[in-house]
Amino acid sequence: MERSEGNIKKKNPVLECRNVGRSFDSYDGKGKNEVLRGMNFEVYENEFLVLFGAGQCGKTTLLNILAGLDMPTEGEVYANGEKVSGPAPERGFVYQKTSLFPWMTVEDNVGFGPKVRHLPEKECKERIRKYLDLVGLTGFEKSYPSQLSGGMRQRVGIARAYANEPDIMFMDEPFGHLDAQTRYMMEEELQRIWQQEKRTVIFVTNNIEEALFLADRIILLTNCPTHIKQEYSITMQRPRDYVDPEFLRLRQLITDNMDLTL
Amino acid sequence: MKKHKYTVISVCSFLIVLIIWQLVTDVFHLVSPIMLPSPTTILKTFWYKLTGGTVPDGSSLIQNILSSLKIALGGYVVGVVIGVPLGIGMAWSRRFELFAKPLFDIIRPVPALAWIPLMILWLGIGYASKVGIIFFAAFISATVNSYTGIRQTSQVHLWVGKTFGATNRQLLFKVALPTALPMIFTGLRLALGSAWVALVAAEMLAATSGLGYMIQISRLLGRPDVIIVGMITIGFVGLLLNTVLEQLQKRFVRRGKKHD
Amino acid sequence: MIDSTTNSRFTNKQLIIIYTIISLVCLLIVWELVARFTSASMFLPPASEVLTAFFRSFAEPIGQHTMLFHVGISLYRVAVAFLFATVIGIALGVGMGYSRLFEAIFKPLFEFIRPIPPLAWIPLSILWFGLSDTGKFFIIFLGCFCFITVNTYDGAKNVDPELMGAARMLGANERQVFFKIVLPSSVPYIFAGLQIAVTAGWSAVVGAEMIQSNEGVGWVIIRGMSTGNTVQIMVGIVAIGIVGFILANLTSALERRLCAWNAQKGI
Numbered sequence: 001m002e003r004s005e006g007n008i009k010k011k012n013p014v015l016e017c018r019n020v021g022r023s024f025d026s027y028d029g030k031g032k033n034e035v036l037r038g039m040n041f042e043v044y045e046n047e048f049l050v051l052f053g054a055g056q057c058g059k060t061t062l063l064n065i066l067a068g069l070d071m072p073t074e075g076e077v078y079a080n081g082e083k084v085s086g087p088a089p090e091r092g093f094v095y096q097k098t099s100l101f102p103w104m105t106v107e108d109n110v111g112f113g114p115k116v117r118h119l120p121e122k123e124c125k126e127r128i129r130k131y132l133d134l135v136g137l138t139g140f141e142k143s144y145p146s147q148l149s150g151g152m153r154q155r156v157g158i159a160r161a162y163a164n165e166p167d168i169m170f171m172d173e174p175f176g177h178l179d180a181q182t183r184y185m186m187e188e189e190l191q192r193i194w195q196q197e198k199r200t201v202i203f204v205t206n207n208i209e210e211a212l213f214l215a216d217r218i219i220l221l222t223n224c225p226t227h228i229k230q231e232y233s234i235t236m237q238r239p240r241d242y243v244d245p246e247f248l249r250l251r252q253l254i255t256d257n258m259d260l261t262l
Numbered sequence: 263m264k265k266h267k268y269t270v271i272s273v274c275s276f277l278i279v280l281i282i283w284q285l286v287t288d289v290f291h292l293v294s295p296i297m298l299p300s301p302t303t304i305l306k307t308f309w310y311k312l313t314g315g316t317v318p319d320g321s322s323l324i325q326n327i328l329s330s331l332k333i334a335l336g337g338y339v340v341g342v343v344i345g346v347p348l349g350i351g352m353a354w355s356r357r358f359e360l361f362a363k364p365l366f367d368i369i370r371p372v373p374a375l376a377w378i379p380l381m382i383l384w385l386g387i388g389y390a391s392k393v394g395i396i397f398f399a400a401f402i403s404a405t406v407n408s409y410t411g412i413r414q415t416s417q418v419h420l421w422v423g424k425t426f427g428a429t430n431r432q433l434l435f436k437v438a439l440p441t442a443l444p445m446i447f448t449g450l451r452l453a454l455g456s457a458w459v460a461l462v463a464a465e466m467l468a469a470t471s472g473l474g475y476m477i478q479i480s481r482l483l484g485r486p487d488v489i490i491v492g493m494i495t496i497g498f499v500g501l502l503l504n505t506v507l508e509q510l511q512k513r514f515v516r517r518g519k520k521h522d
Numbered sequence: 523m524i525d526s527t528t529n530s531r532f533t534n535k536q537l538i539i540i541y542t543i544i545s546l547v548c549l550l551i552v553w554e555l556v557a558r559f560t561s562a563s564m565f566l567p568p569a570s571e572v573l574t575a576f577f578r579s580f581a582e583p584i585g586q587h588t589m590l591f592h593v594g595i596s597l598y599r600v601a602v603a604f605l606f607a608t609v610i611g612i613a614l615g616v617g618m619g620y621s622r623l624f625e626a627i628f629k630p631l632f633e634f635i636r637p638i639p640p641l642a643w644i645p646l647s648i649l650w651f652g653l654s655d656t657g658k659f660f661i662i663f664l665g666c667f668c669f670i671t672v673n674t675y676d677g678a679k680n681v682d683p684e685l686m687g688a689a690r691m692l693g694a695n696e697r698q699v700f701f702k703i704v705l706p707s708s709v710p711y712i713f714a715g716l717q718i719a720v721t722a723g724w725s726a727v728v729g730a731e732m733i734q735s736n737e738g739v740g741w742v743i744i745r746g747m748s749t750g751n752t753v754q755i756m757v758g759i760v761a762i763g764i765v766g767f768i769l770a771n772l773t774s775a776l777e778r779r780l781c782a783w784n785a786q787k788g789i
Contacts, residue, residue: 069687089693099688103706103781113692116702164692271626279631297649360541365549371766372759373725375641376740378732379747379755384565459639463729466644467744474642481645489645497637504637 013042014080014200015066015168021074021225022061034225035061039075041219041228043168046198050211053221054258059204060172062226066202067091067170079168089117092161092199094171098153100145106156107132107141113164131159134193151182158193168200175210187213191239208251213240220257230257299487307487308494318483319476323491327499330461330472333389337396338457345401345453346446349408353442354434366405374399374460378467387468392461399460400453407449411442447511454507458500473499565752572756579757584742593761596731596738599655600723603662607719611670612712618671619678620704632671640665640722641729648734658730665726666719670712677711678704713777720769728762739765 022036035058043049051059064070066077068084068091077084079091100109107128114124132138135155145153154174161169174190175183187210194201194214205211211218212234220230232254236246280301286292287300295303311323321329352359352366377398385391415438423433465474477492532540550569557568579589587595614632618625640661651657681704689703731740739762746754 067691069691087687087690089691091691093688093691095684095688097684099682099684101685101689101703101706103709112689112694112702116689116692116694116698160692268622268626271623272630275627276630276634360537361545364542364545368546368763371721371770372763373721373728373766375725375729375732376743376759376762379743380752380759383747383750383752383755459641462639463641463732466641466733477642477645481648484649486646486649489649493638493642493646496639496642497634500639501637 012045012081014045015043015202016078017041017043017066017075018078019075020062020065020072020077022058022065022070023073036065036072037225037227039226039228041231043200043202046200048194048201048203048214048216050215050218051202051204051221052206052208052211052215052218052254053223053226054206058226059206059221062221063170063172063202063204067093069093089113089164090167092164092166092169094154094157094161094169094174096173096176098145098150098157098174100153100156100160102145104144105141106137106143106145106148109145109156110159110163112160117164127163127165131162134162134197135159136189149182150178151186154178154186155189158190162193162197162199166199168202171201171203173204173206176205183210188239190214195238208255209242212236212247212250212254213242218254220254222258230254296484296486299490303487304490308491311488311491318485318488319471319479321471321476323495326471326473326476326492327495330465330474331499333392333464333472334396334454334457334461336389337393337461338400338454340393341397341400341457342404342450342453344397345404346408346449349405349410349446349449350412350434350439350442352405353409353412354438369398370402370406372398374402374456375463378464382468391468392464395464396457396460399456403453403456404449407452408442408446411445411449412438414445415441444511444515447507447515451504451507451511454503455500458496458503462496567753567756572753572760575753576757576760579761584754584757585737585745587737589742589757589761592737592739592742593765596724596727596740597765599658599730599738600662600720600727603659604666604720604723606659607663607666607670607723608716611667611715611719612674615671615674615676615712615715616678616700616705616708619675619681619708620700632668635664636668636672640726641733644730644733653734657734658727661730662723662726666723669719669722670715673711673715673718674708677708680711681707710777710781713773713781717770717773717777720773721766724762724766724769 017039020036020039021034023032023034025031026033039062051062053059061070065072066084068077068087071085079088101112104112110131111124111128114127119127128141129138132141135158137152137155137159140148140152145156148156157174175186178186191214203211203214215234218232218234219228220232221227222229232250234250236244236250240247283298284301287295287298288302299307308323314322314324316322316325319326348362348366352362374395378395381391381394385394419437419441420433423437428436461472462474465472466478469475473492473496477489477496480486480488480492553566553569556562557566557571576589581588584592614628618628618632643661643664644657647657647660651660685707686699686703689699694702727738728740728743731738732744735741739758742761743755743758746752746758
């Protein structure tokens with residue numbers, strides 16, 4: 001159950017991370033700050049992959065590189081066999097701060113992707129309706145983001161990413177700013193949404209319960225520079241129970257393996 | 263490297279404008295020198311005025327600057343000394359605000375320049391009338407910003423102060439004023455800017471020296487080169503005053519955050 | 523204290539209105555008394571005289587025209603110049619904020635012009651345009667333009683990069699990012715600029731008309747000065763103040779309408 005390699009179905013990967021590293025110029029401009037080193041992994045179709053690690057390790061940097069928002073200084077990322085060289089609508093992104101466009105209504109936010117890609121008007125409308133329904137926000141079409149609660153905003157963020165019908169969804173600690181109750185609820189909601197509309201999801205979090213609750217597979221990252229410490233494939237039946245003995249055992253196992261030095 | 267590239271472009275863009283300017287004036291004579299003198303003429307005039315030349319307005323550039331500064335700073339100091347306490351008072355005392363704010367709100371929308379005729383009629387065309395005009399310009403910015411600054415005090419901070427038994431006076435001096443300080447400084451800067459602008463207008467209408475007078479009289483005498491020298495000097499001195507206050511602000515307001 | 527616990531019999535709004543009336547009445551009474559019974563009457567006309575003259579000025583002409591015409595012509599000058607300043611200022615500001623190249627080309631020139639007060643251009647503008655309205659448009663334009671440009675530039679520089687990233691991620695091209703993200707997210711900044719600009723424009727028209735004009739509110743007061751007519755100056759100042767007040771509040775009302783999405787609001 002824990003050790004992964006043999007376990008995963010050997011289909012063609014939808015995303016491949018090949019020896020990816022990323023350094024930034026340090027503040028004085030002389031040295032280099034290495035953030036990521038030697039990242040190698042694959043992501044398979046309709047898999048829910050969680051990148052899990054503590055604190056400010058390079059999780060977001062890694063996610064940005066996978067999504068094409070940032071370029072690695074070493075190695076390459078391939079999506080469906082093609083090298084990733086920039087952002088593309090085939091890859092959807094859900095942000096921690098939601099990053100909704102504050103001057104647009106909920107429906108304009110959700111419809112943004114289809115509209116900028118010049119899909120037919122009817123198709124845009126249909127998608128707005130479908131995905132607002134999927135996240136349970138029918139009736140809030142004309143609201144502005146500032147009028148919504150944090151959880152609702154994050155639902156809009158998810159619907160906006162879904163509306164482009166991407167192959168892969170990237171989620172950067174989407175529930176990090178929510179209070180604990182809303183967070184549990186949103187985790188369940190996300191699981192429902194994902195089971196209803198299967199997508200490949202790469203999800204970043206620093207919360208072990210969230211990781212275990214959602215993941216098909218967890219990649220444990222460590223700090224400075226960030227690299228892969230361990231992989232776990234999680235085969236517990238969904239929906240999972242936070243106090244199930246197996247859940248608790250895995251939780252202990254992974255937490256023990258975490259590198260807590262910063 | 264990239265940063266370098268943009269600096270080069272900036273310098274080039276500036277140079278190209280100067281070169282075109284020089285070409286249309288002195289080289290190809292497309293524009294009459296009465297309308298627009300060439301950059302080299304302006305430079306020569308600038309040097310002449312700077313080194314003590316008194317033609318055509320009767321004073322050298324330095325004399326004009328000093329004369330303008332004397333008036334601007336005079337009105338500015340009066341405006342600030344009255345405006346800042348007034349703003350603080352209105353924001354701190356409810357009763358004072360109820361009474362004083364309507365009066366202030368009547369004066370506020372009147373541009374400082376509109377007071378010029380009244381001031382000249384009342385106080386003549388000497389030092390006092392110009393100080394009066396500049397007073398209005400500085401006074402309004404100083405008051406508004408002090409008022410807003412105090413109003414930004416967080417209610418929670420005041421409650422904390424009260425819980426620890428601070429008196430009203432202590433709350434004002436230890437909580438509200440430190441909160442307002444960056445805003446007040448911004449007000450002082452804006453006030454100096456408005457004072458300088460108002461000064462130019464005042465000197466153009468009624469003066470016998472100063473930068474405003476210099477550009478106005480140069481128009482009557484058909485000396486556009488002196489006008490442009492005057493304009494650039496006015497802009498430069500204004501910028502310099504602003505920079506001085508900015509540095510002071512940096513020194514006195516240490517809490518990193520910028521309030522603009 | 524910043525508390526609002528003074529009087530429980532009235533609401534806050536009623537209290538403000540009551541005190542406003544009291545303080546204005548006090549002002550008028552003191553003014554009237556000082557002007558009638560002290561030596562200040564030499565140069566200070568009584569309030570009643572100024573107010574009657576103000577109302578009369580709508581029917582009887584000052585110079586060749588009534589007050590409404592003077593206010594109208596000044597407003598017209600501001601409007602024309604303001605329109606030009608808005609279009610050019612927004613274009614220049616957004617351009618400089620969005621494109622590094624555009625910024626590198628235009629910013630030094632702009633920074634060179636910016637510190638020069640608009641009224642300092644009057645002598646040159648008279649040389650260039652004579653005493654025509656074009657010269658006044660030019661001065662007022664300069665008065666508005668800098669504020670609009672600076673604020674728009676700030677707005678375009680401060681666009682949340684994550685919003686731009688989100689838009690690109692959703693498939694927007696550079697043109698769409700510019701028009702759908704950079705421009706709308708600068709709107710609150712642009713409005714702040716417009717608000718300052720309209721006040722500055724009003725101030726500039728007064729200044730410009732004082733120095734070179736045959737009509738308009740600035741002319742009214744400067745004419746009052748040269749004929750020693752204090753009442754006329756004060757009537758002019760009242761008109762200038764009222765219009766200035768309306769202009770300042772008009773823009774903030776407009777902003778509240780158009781930027782309903784922008785929850786955080788300044789003073």
